Amino acid sequence: MSDILTRRDFLFIGGATVAGVTLGEAGRRLLARADARQGALHVTGQQRFVTTVCRECPAACGVRVRLIDEVPVKLEGNPLCPFGRGRLCAKGQAAIEGYFDPDRLVGPARRTGKRGEHRWEPITWDAAIAELASHVTAAASQPASQTLAFAAEEHGPLASAWARFWEAAGAKPVWMHAATPARLRRRFAALTGVEADPQFDLEHATHVVSFGAPIAEDWLSPVWAQRAYGRFRRSPSRTRGRLVQIDAHRSITARKADEWLAVSPEQQVTLAYGLASGILRENRSDRTFLDAFGGNQAAFEREVVDTYPPDEVATATGVPVVTVLRLARDLAASPRPLVLVNADAPAGLIDAVFALNTLLGALDREGGVVASPAPPAEEPSDGVAVLGEMVAGTRQPRLIALRDASALRSLSAPAGYKAAIDKAEFIVSFSPYLDETADVADLLLPGPTPLESWHAVTPPSVVRAECLALARPAVGARLDTRESLTVLRSVATKAGGAIADACSWTSSESIATAEMERLYAARRGGPYSDAHETTWLSELERGGWWVSATATKGAFAQAVLEAGGWDDPFFAPDGIREALKARGGVSWPAARLTLASGTAPGRATADSLNQTLVGADDQFPLRLITFTPATVALHGGENNPSLFELLGQPEGQPWRVWAELNPDTAGEYGISSGSEIRLTSASGGSLDAVALVVEGMTHGAVAVAFVPALPAGGRWARLVHADVRSLMGGDGRRDRFAVRMAKA
Amino acid sequence: MARWGLVIDLDRCTACQACVVACKHENNVPFSTPETSARGRLMTWIQLVGVEMPGGTTAMMPMMCQQCDRPPCTDVCPTSATYLNPEGIVAQIYPRCIGCRYCTNACPYAVKLFNWTAPEWPESMAPMRNPDVSIRPMGVVEKCTFCHHRLQQAREEARAAGRALAAEDYVPACVQTCPSDAMVFGDLDDPHSQVAGLAASTRAFRWMEDLGTRPKVVYLREGE
The missing domain is CATH 3.40.50.740 (Rossmann fold)
Incomplete structure (x- = not known):
């Protein structure tokens, strides 16, 4: 073929290029024909989708990768993934930037x-x-x-x-x-004796009180949680779900809640028991449930009522008595109340939340807490x-x-x-x-990055199925990895x-293959399937029919890899109630209430807490609260520019690390939203941030977003300098810290 | 002919901003830096905006081109670079745009963005650009197109399959990724469509509807 284009060739290629730009797929096909004739242009634009697994957090949501000429151009959710159901969060969407990261390591x-x-x-x-x-x-x-x-x-x-x-x-x-449900398992097992991860049926609850659970951010399995939240709020033929958020700072979940109460992490356990006390004092607990499964509830009731009188709870937490009682009454009056907790919460708070759910009869019921059907991971x-x-x-x-x-x-x-x-x-x-x-x-x-890797990951158990996310590399290795x-x-x-x-393995592929052979031999479950198929299989198995989706080992492996995973939707309801019946009822967290000092957990007042702040005195009068924005990657890469743009939004401060302040505290310092501030700690560390004045924030505290600084990291990561760990003695955290603030 | 519209249920929305990232990748919107952001030149076709609502509460609204039925931007465009197409999408023809920015000033929603610099991607990232969407040069105005290229593609696929285009064949990238199902897209003129039903809800409102722009992005307010 001649290297010189004729006038006819030029017009054909030119016309096809215009068609390709303006006509999308058909234009590209035309262009591909021109390419085939000329052999000079390479614009075929063949599209195909492959499945993989998102690894930006432990949730392991299913991903479909759109490939054009075998190059990934976009990530989408895998509709067959039983907990992602075709959706992705911001971190999942941005994961493709990790693959193309210009500052990735190129080899050993x-x-x-x-x-x-x-x-x-x-x-x-x-x-x-x-x-x-x-x-x-x-x-x-x-x-x-x-x-x-x-x-x-x-x-x-x-x-x-x-x-x-x-x-x-x-x-x-x-x-x-x-922060996965596995962290809650030990406390759940202590209460019920059931050795399984607890699952929260947020979707079907009617009234939720959440103790720091970041539902709108990254709770347990973020995409599942947000899907459940959407349905909890608005579903056809159901009343709107009501949400009360107890959080130390105004998180996104707090902003979305119907009511937000700023309560410090230490005092949340007091409030939780205060709600229990309010429910018990007014005899609003679920008596039917407690009579059947309450065990030694009388002792627990006495302790809670004696230890947490509403007025003392109000003094300790700063939440007015009327609010404590109203929250308790609203919870008990709702048809399907549910209390949630962050998986990172202290054991005492988790115990209090499970005890509250028990008082409300929320174990083993729609819109309540159920035991995962998946075997607990080590x-x-x-x-x-x-x-x-x-x-x-x-x-x-x-x-x-x-x-x-x-x-x-x-x-x-x-x-x-x-x-x-x-x-x-x-x-x-x-x-x-x-x-x-x-x-x-x-x-x-x-x-390799997740797009280039094999996956065989057990996701956190949030749906009523046993799941294993399985996928082969979506693309070949881009670099020498x-x-x-x-x-x-x-x-x-x-x-x-x-x-x-x-x-015993030769590669990740051999491990994944061996796992698929094991699953095939088990003759249960099958490749991820759509929601209707999953429900159908679940009903069949409930009726005693186990359906093998594929006839041969190879076909099974192929189907699982194409679907992006394997799941067994079998679910036995009433697991908790049966276990409770066998062990004579709930084991209430009584030990937590009989401390040698006679002081219950969380009964510390705000004053006594302030005395324990590291470095708290006249020079460092503000309490430091830290939180991690949902868009910060703590497990994956941290050089994704689109995620940095989301920092400081929707406050109009992209790329910025921000600090939240109560209006009174801000007023004392002459600071308004958008002011540049400098925080300094007793360790000598300092941090510059943009101030955000938040109605309802705790007085005398400053809440700072945690964004790990990477001065020697990738080109975008280097641009964000403010790392709250710099206030904590260089590179670590103690539980409570005090800082001083000034205009930068 | 369909009249495409988008309903965003603010009660379902979790402000996760997955839509923002999905749009960025789908439409080849270039990345910013702290400097460009500080100068107010952040390029994003959709972003979360805190809006004070009646009653003093602040709603976090995903804000993009509102695809007005009476768009003020098209009236002022001297070159017809921006116009209302027959399906109700406010289209933007970049080669026609002379960068006068009349439309950015006329738009009450501030969602038309001027390209102050040539879009740039690091060399390694150039292949991730979507070949279905053209790269806008410096000096032109760009904005959300309801992922119009996806409509083209859906139409072609329907034609190839020998059937009529169904409304659900066409889904913009933001709607596709929304984890809480807060976004619903479809034909507002089809009385049986979900989007038309939601747009007629008692919770429905259009942003700044008193200006008479008749947006086809409809929000459902939060609360009882």
Whole structure:
């Protein structure tokens, strides 16, 4: 073919290009024909969709990737995903930016300068694996300095394989807690004896009091929660659901609520028991339920009524007596009341919330709390506690592995944890991004982004089905990356012995394939299916029919991967009531109310709380409250420009870290919304933010958004400097902090 | 012919801003920086806006081109770059736009945005741009088009399947991703459509409807 275009060719290509621009798909087909004739232009625009799994938070929602000529251009929700149902949150939508991130790590590298100087030399994968293998083998021979392998909490076959490798190498896999229902399980089991994750049927509730549950933000499984919220608020042929939010600051959920009460986290438990007291004093509890399942309720009732008289609750929490009583009456008067709690809440508050739900008869009923049908996942170690041991010096690992940045992005880690991590002789990072792990790592072994990865993840249990999100890579690797499990397999081969024996896989694909074979052999459940099909299968199984969707192992695996996962919608109702019947009723959280001092949890007054603030005096008179905006990625990449634009919205302050203030507090300082302020703590740290005056905020407090600063991170992450951890002694958090404020 | 409209139920909306990101990717809206944002040049076709409502409460409203039936912007455009198409979508023809910004001033909703700079993506991100949507050059005005290209595509797919276009074939990106099902899109002239039913609800209002612009974005107020 000639390289010179004739006039006829020029007109044809030109016309087709115009058609392609203006006629969409048909135009592109025309253009493709021109391309085929000429062989010079490459604009075929073939579209196809593939399924994958969102990994920006633990929810593992199903994703459809729109590929044009095998290049991803847009993410959409997977309609077959039983909890996402075709929708995605802002973080899920923005995940594609992680794949294209211009500042992603391009391949394995070894540190050449000091830690944090970011001087690296590229190395081959063989050299990188040899180096890691030598360190793993050396560390395994020194059990006294046990290796730590940090990762964001994850359940499922791939997470198990990661843990298996490190355990075989004598290391401790450390999971950084995510706010999933699994965190509520222990308290739920203490109350009911049911060893299952509790599920909240928000969708069918009629009146909800939420103790800090970020429903509109990132509660348990964000897309599911928001879908449930929409239906709770407005559904055909149902009255509108009413929401009361108890939150320390004006969260998005607080803004959406019918009523928001600013109550500090410590005092929320007092208010919860105060509501219980109000319900019991006026005999408004669900007597039918309690008579059947109440157990030793009389003792609990006496304690609550004696310990939490409404006037004392009002004094402790700042919520007027009439409001406490009204909230209790409204709850009890509603047909299907429900009390929610954040999964990160202290155990005392979770106990109080479950006790309230029990008083309202909200266990095992529509619009209440039910037990998950999925088998509970193994409870992971507490990552923050391990970091605390490192700070205290009781744990001094020589080798640390960081699968992601979650260990360095925790707001609840103790002060000095970063320095404690830095003491390790050798640190390896598997993160695909230029994030905090690169500040401390000696060896970078970048893994693929979620679009390029295999997935076999057990999602948090929020729907009445057992689920496993399964997907193959949506696209090929863009850069020289390797799955961490493939790398660990190579390391195991080099190390030999027990480590090699423990690693039975060759890659993530082999683990996912083995899991699908196990599911096929179990002959239950099937590929994710649409809502109608799921309901139908559930009803069939309730009637005793188990339907195998596919005839062969290969067809089953293909169907599961195309659907984006496997689920078994079987659900046995009344699990809690049966368990309660067997054990003689509820075990009320009585121990919590009989402290040796005679002081119930949360009975501390505002004054006594202020006395315990770190550094609180005339110089630092404001209490610091921190919160994490829903658009901040604590598990995935943190260089997504579209998410930074959402910070400070809808207040018209994009890209800004903001601080919320009570109007009186703001007035004392002459500050108004939009003012630039500087907060300083006793540790000498400071932070600049934009002020937001909020009616209803706690007086004498300032609530600051937590956005991890990455001065050496990607190009967009570098532009946001204000990290609230700078007020907390450098790099960690204590529970309560005091600050002073001035105009910047 | 359909008259496309959008209903946003503020009671269902969780202000999650997934619609904002979905729109950005779908329509090749370039990313901003703190500097461009501080200068008021944030480019976003839809954004969450805090609006004071009667009674003193503040609603968080997803705000985009209201697709007026009597659009003030088209009246002032000297080149007919912006016009009301037969299906009720206020269209924007970028090659015709001379950047006079009359329309941005005439729009009471401040949702028409002027391109002060040439749109830029880092080299690695260029492939993620949607080939169905043209890139706007510097010096022209752009705005929400109800993802008009999706209508084109839906029409072609219906034609290829040998059937008539159904209203549910055409869904803008913001509606498609909305986790709380707060957004409903469809033909306002079809009395049996969900969107028409909701638009006739007692909770329905149109933003600044007293100006007589007759928007086809209808909000459902919060509360009882």
